[in-house]
Amino acid sequence: MTENAQQQPPAPATDLPTQYAPADVEGTLYERWVEKGYFAADAKSDKPAYTIVIPPPNVTGSLHLGHAFQHTLMDALTRRKRMQGYEALWLPGMDHAGIATQNKVEQQLAEEGKSRHDLGREEFVERVWRWKEEYGGKILGQMRRLGDGVDWNRERFTMDEGLSKAVQTIFKRLYDDELIYRAERIINWCPRCLTAISDIEVEHQEDAGELVSIRYGEGDDSLVVATTRAETMLGDTAVAVHPDDERYKHLVGKHIKLPLTDRTIPVVADTHVDPEFGTGAVKVTPAHDPNDFAIGQRHGLPAMTIMDEHGVITVHGPFLGQDRFEARSAVVGALRSQGRIVAEKRPYTHSVGHCSRCKTTVEPRLSMQWWVKVAPLAKAAGDAVRDGRVKIHPEDMSKRYFDWVDNMYDWCISRQLWWGHRIPVWYGPNGETVCVGPDEEPPGTEAEGWTQDTDVLDTWFSSGLWPFSTLGWPEQTEDLRKFYSTDVLLTGHDIIFFWVARMMMFGLYAMDGEVPFKTIALTGLVRDERGKKMSKSFGNVVDPLDWMDKYGSDALRFTLARGANPGTDVPIGEDWVQASRNFANKIWNATRFALMNGATVQGPLPEASKLSATDRWILARLGETVEQVDVYYEDFQFAKLSEALYHFAWDEVFDWYVELSKTTFQAGGEPAEVSRRVLGEVLDVTLRLLHPVIPFVTDTLWTTLTGGESLVIADWPKDSGFRDDAAEREIELVQRVVTEVRRFRADQGLQPGQRVPARLTLDGTALAPHEAAIRQLLRLQPEGEGFSATATLPVAGAEVALDLSGVIDVAAERKRLAKDLAAAEKDKAQATAKLGNEAFLAKAPDQVVEKIRGRLAKADEDIARIAAQLESLPKA
Numbered sequence: 001m002t003e004n005a006q007q008q009p010p011a012p013a014t015d016l017p018t019q020y021a022p023a024d025v026e027g028t029l030y031e032r033w034v035e036k037g038y039f040a041a042d043a044k045s046d047k048p049a050y051t052i053v054i055p056p057p058n059v060t061g062s063l064h065l066g067h068a069f070q071h072t073l074m075d076a077l078t079r080r081k082r083m084q085g086y087e088a089l090w091l092p093g094m095d096h097a098g099i100a101t102q103n104k105v106e107q108q109l110a111e112e113g114k115s116r117h118d119l120g121r122e123e124f125v126e127r128v129w130r131w132k133e134e135y136g137g138k139i140l141g142q143m144r145r146l147g148d149g150v151d152w153n154r155e156r157f158t159m160d161e162g163l164s165k166a167v168q169t170i171f172k173r174l175y176d177d178e179l180i181y182r183a184e185r186i187i188n189w190c191p192r193c194l195t196a197i198s199d200i201e202v203e204h205q206e207d208a209g210e211l212v213s214i215r216y217g218e219g220d221d222s223l224v225v226a227t228t229r230a231e232t233m234l235g236d237t238a239v240a241v242h243p244d245d246e247r248y249k250h251l252v253g254k255h256i257k258l259p260l261t262d263r264t265i266p267v268v269a270d271t272h273v274d275p276e277f278g279t280g281a282v283k284v285t286p287a288h289d290p291n292d293f294a295i296g297q298r299h300g301l302p303a304m305t306i307m308d309e310h311g312v313i314t315v316h317g318p319f320l321g322q323d324r325f326e327a328r329s330a331v332v333g334a335l336r337s338q339g340r341i342v343a344e345k346r347p348y349t350h351s352v353g354h355c356s357r358c359k360t361t362v363e364p365r366l367s368m369q370w371w372v373k374v375a376p377l378a379k380a381a382g383d384a385v386r387d388g389r390v391k392i393h394p395e396d397m398s399k400r401y402f403d404w405v406d407n408m409y410d411w412c413i414s415r416q417l418w419w420g421h422r423i424p425v426w427y428g429p430n431g432e433t434v435c436v437g438p439d440e441e442p443p444g445t446e447a448e449g450w451t452q453d454t455d456v457l458d459t460w461f462s463s464g465l466w467p468f469s470t471l472g473w474p475e476q477t478e479d480l481r482k483f484y485s486t487d488v489l490l491t492g493h494d495i496i497f498f499w500v501a502r503m504m505m506f507g508l509y510a511m512d513g514e515v516p517f518k519t520i521a522l523t524g525l526v527r528d529e530r531g532k533k534m535s536k537s538f539g540n541v542v543d544p545l546d547w548m549d550k551y552g553s554d555a556l557r558f559t560l561a562r563g564a565n566p567g568t569d570v571p572i573g574e575d576w577v578q579a580s581r582n583f584a585n586k587i588w589n590a591t592r593f594a595l596m597n598g599a600t601v602q603g604p605l606p607e608a609s610k611l612s613a614t615d616r617w618i619l620a621r622l623g624e625t626v627e628q629v630d631v632y633y634e635d636f637q638f639a640k641l642s643e644a645l646y647h648f649a650w651d652e653v654f655d656w657y658v659e660l661s662k663t664t665f666q667a668g669g670e671p672a673e674v675s676r677r678v679l680g681e682v683l684d685v686t687l688r689l690l691h692p693v694i695p696f697v698t699d700t701l702w703t704t705l706t707g708g709e710s711l712v713i714a715d716w717p718k719d720s721g722f723r724d725d726a727a728e729r730e731i732e733l734v735q736r737v738v739t740e741v742r743r744f745r746a747d748q749g750l751q752p753g754q755r756v757p758a759r760l761t762l763d764g765t766a767l768a769p770h771e772a773a774i775r776q777l778l779r780l781q782p783e784g785e786g787f788s789a790t791a792t793l794p795v796a797g798a799e800v801a802l803d804l805s806g807v808i809d810v811a812a813e814r815k816r817l818a819k820d821l822a823a824a825e826k827d828k829a830q831a832t833a834k835l836g837n838e839a840f841l842a843k844a845p846d847q848v849v850e851k852i853r854g855r856l857a858k859a860d861e862d863i864a865r866i867a868a869q870l871e872s873l874p875k876a
Contacts (some may be wrong), residue, residue: 015704018594020588022552026696038082038712039149041089043478050086051486052078053467054150055499056158058097059132060104063142065560065572066492067524068544072557073523073564073638074490075149078693082149082635083688083716087617089483090149093156093471094137098420098459099193099201099357105131105419121418128419142545147553147695149712154479156470158423158462165438166469167421167462170510171382172437175425179373180413182433184303186290187412190355191311191324195416196369198458200498201205203356208347212332213279215340216265217256223248223267224342225283228350230335231327233258234316235306236265238284240295243269245280258330259340261316268299280474285514287366294455303366309416324363370414370423370455377505380410384508384515387820390841391519394637395567397493401520404497405504413458420456427451464502467516474510484835489517490636492525493567521636526560527559529573547577554694555581561693562646564638583646584697587690591683591701597665598672599679603705606674612664613769615678616727618657619720621648622682629689649686656735657682663772680705685717730766734798737767740795745778747802747869748791749813752779757782761799791872810873817873821866828859
């Protein structure tokens with residue numbers, strides 16, 4: 001038996017309305033939880049700590065199904081640990097989202113006919129802060145609606161004072177350790193946002209473009225290259241071939257004429273070139289392609305930048321001032337007029353990167369940027385998983401993690417924005433470069449010729465510090481000592497390469513080798529009910545608030561948890577949310593019925609000798625369910641634990657135990673009192689088990705049932721250890737009898753509530769004590785006078801004889817079944833004929849043949865079932 005918080009006697013059952021209305025419960029109940037401080041964690045507590053930091057949503061964002069999914073799982077983990085006696089901290093906060101937020105404010109300014117340059121940097125940043133206070137953080141209110149049990153006292157923002165100090169501190173340390181440097185490299189550039197962007201901010205999609213093959217050089221000293229970006233040829237500084245390619249060996253080291261220009265460029269040999277792809281020769285544009293940049297570095301080639309930050313051509317007279325796409329057509333036209341175009345393919349569909357914020361085509365661009373030297377940091381991040389200090393779940397996701405950290409490129413951390421953490425580096429009048437820490441003064445004033453770097457840091461730089469900066473680092477705070485390392489990072493597998501790896505690198509570096517989290521639990525992505533990605537363009541995006549308004553937050557949460565298999569995507573449809581709402585209603589109605597029939601948690605459980613087989617069975621199943629749910633939680637098997645709880649609660653408690661106990665309640669006496677106490681215990685524990693996933697309805701019912709203060713602070717149930725194999729076998733026999741007879745009744749077309757005279761022969765079986773319950777469940781009347789056994793069903797060692805003579809029209813039923821049998825036999829004949837046709841089998845696709853085999857199998861099943869029904873009908 002679990003311990004119950006019983007400061008007062010149970011409230012009367014009349015305190016529960018006849019129907020559950022989530023809207024009347026959820027908002028008020030959540031605010032009560034917050035006011036009572038249930039979610040606040042105490043760093044001075046002697047309880048063991050359990051910490052999860054929330055993946056910080058963008059300040060511009062609103063709750064979408066992906067958030068609701070991950071928040072549901074994190075909340076379930078935290079609520080359970082709190083009930084288990086841990087000092088559980090789920091820390092909330094938001095990311096300043098540099099590009100996204102700056103774009104929002106720039107859009108506002110554009111509506112006023114202004115740009116950020118009209119305001120200047122300082123006034124623009126103040127404007128962004130005002131926007132953040134007015135519009136930012138919408139998602140935080142929506143998190144309350146979902147039921148997130150976060151510690152609102154510890155809410156953080158990546159641009160708040162403490163986190164800004166953390167950013168400046170780690171930048172300074174990395175700089176002093178020569179792990180941050182400034183260099184000219186190829187980066188992803190957005191000509192609309194006018195900034196470098198990270199790989200995660202680039203969305204690749206299949207675009208229809210053109211592939212043109214261009215002849216460089218003359219006669220025997222010519223070769224052909226192919227490109228989808230013809231305008232970049234203006235910046236070519238070489239052509240590369242493979243060193244073993246016999247076709248071009250005579251050209252390696254020579255210079256050839258670059259069309260449309262007055263330049264000659266060398267032919268270089270480089271193993272990067274695939275001689276089997278295309279012509280085996282590639283144009284090399286070091287300033288506008290990352291692979292070409294690498295070739296240029298190896299061969300000492302110059303890098304010519306041919307377009308500005310807006311994507312406008314800056315070289316060569318005829319194309320000067322043209323937009324890159326305008327220039328592309330113009331360059332192809334000019335080459336065609338010179339007979340330089342060998343082949344053209346259009347449309348040519350290929351993968352093209354786009355800015356995730358504004359959808360502009362990204363331009364690879366040579367640019368002076370700040371970089372993190374990741375090699376030693378990435379090695380430490382890989383070692384922490386390899387040596388077991390950090391577990392990745394599911395384990396097969398580890399390969400993706402290692403593929404990334406073992407092959408990581410240096411990280412471009414500078415962004416050409418005004419909103420964000422400004423790079424703490426000053427440049428002096430005589431070429432000096434000084435990095436300034438958080439407690440240091442700048443080396444000089446602007447009047448003295450000192451200027452601060454104008455760039456800001458990549459948003460992922462500050463969010464990479466999240467597990468420790470939110471706890472007060474670089475100060476050695478009580479929170480940091482108590483709650484670091486965090487226990488679980490639960491996030492989508494899609495950002496394992498970006499956010500997860502960066503937190504690992506920074507956490508190990510800043511915290512002297514102490515890992516930022518002990519387990520990385522990776523989830524899949526939420527998709528629609530057909531498994532299709534949710535997208536505005538597909539018209540299948542769902543606002544989770546709509547479903548919460550319609551069905552309640554518990555229904556949405558349970559649906560998401562029930563689909564959460566580790567690392568795999570989660571399909572979700574409205575029908576499933578509606579089914580979860582029905583489950584919440586079932587819990588409500590069943591608990592209300594139990595209370596009306598005297599279910600109680602008062603006093604100890606009766607001794608086993610006083611328990612009926614039905615009581616012992618449900619208590620054994622309860623203990624097994626507690627054990628099973630605990631195992632699933634530790635393995636992050638949310639779908640399996642939700643499914644186990646669903647079937648235990650609905651099938652075993654409500655559909656079987658409650659129904660089997662009705663006759664006991666009606667008979668009264670000590671057995672009824674025993675069963676009322678058992679039912680109270682089962683409901684108490686079941687509501688506790690369900691609470692982390694569906695907190696609102698369970699807390700409302702549990703406080704009514706037990707009189708306790710709240711499930712949020714109640715104890716997590718422990719496996720009682722009670723098992724009774726004999727009782728389980730006995731109730732399984734009862735279930736077999738009831739199930740078989742119900743199936744027979746349905747086959748005969750009887751209504752569920754229709755009463756039928758029956759004789760039960762149960763003597764000498766374990767079913768004998770359950771006759772009254774079996775009769776009630778099956779709507780079987782006593783046999784009475786004139787009883788005639790028109791159908792006899794042997795099942796589970798017993799016999800159920802039914803008198804259907806006055807219940808169904810036998811002749812009509814025989815006619816209906818004969819018609820169904822003829823249809824099934826026709827289906828079988830058609831399927832058999834097709835499967836026996838060798839010509840058909842030779843031509844038909846495998847899936848078509850399998851479908852016909854399935855039809856044959858179903859026809860055989862139908863024929864056997866209908867024949868059995870006909871046989872069981874009363875004889876004429």
